[in-house]
Amino acid sequence: MKPKNLVIVRAVTDQGLTHAEAATRYGVTRQWVHTLVRRYEQEGPDGVAPRSRAPRA
Structure with missing residues (x-):
């Protein structure tokens, strides 16, 4: 798992940041x-x- 993700x-769900604030931070x-x-x-x-970005076929 990528820790940054x-x-x-957690910044959004636990700290109450908006999506825009988290994106900027x-x-x-x-x-x-x-x-x-x-996804979470x-x-x-x-x-x-x-997740893989490779084509499935």
């Missing part, structure tokens, strides 16, 4: 923060682990 999610896009938080809510900590 989990830190970003950690140098990522607001959309990426939204994606990470959604659906899959837990394993949901924010890096």
